[in-house]
Amino acid sequence: MKTAAIVKRNFERLALLTVMFFASVIAFAQETTTPKVDINTTETTTTTTTEEWFTNPLYWIIGALLLIALIAVVARGNRRSA
Known part of the structure; x- marks a missing residue:
């Protein structure tokens, strides 16, 4: 039972890593040349x-x-006269 949970957790991590990898590939696969605008x-x-x-x-x-x-004024006002 313990090994099944470990395998499931590792599979979830691998799936998440794969999704993140392909998302980053898509993000970096954008067009790098800028069009000329006059x-x-x-x-x-x-x-x-x-x-x-x-x-x-x-x-x-x-x-x-x-x-x-x-x-x-404040310092002098605190003195008491005798």
Whole structure:
């Protein structure tokens, strides 16, 4: 009984391997030459550049100063006066 199950499993593996082999042969057996296509097109493109706000260093400096001021206010507000 044990050998029949082993033979059946090996036959299933062989069948699966055969199917995968022929599927790969069919996939690789496609035409390798590319047909010649003659298409002449002209295209004009216009590009516009816009500066984003986060690329301007002035905003970074103002943001850093506000962050430092906020940290100073929060740190000073925790002190108790005597």
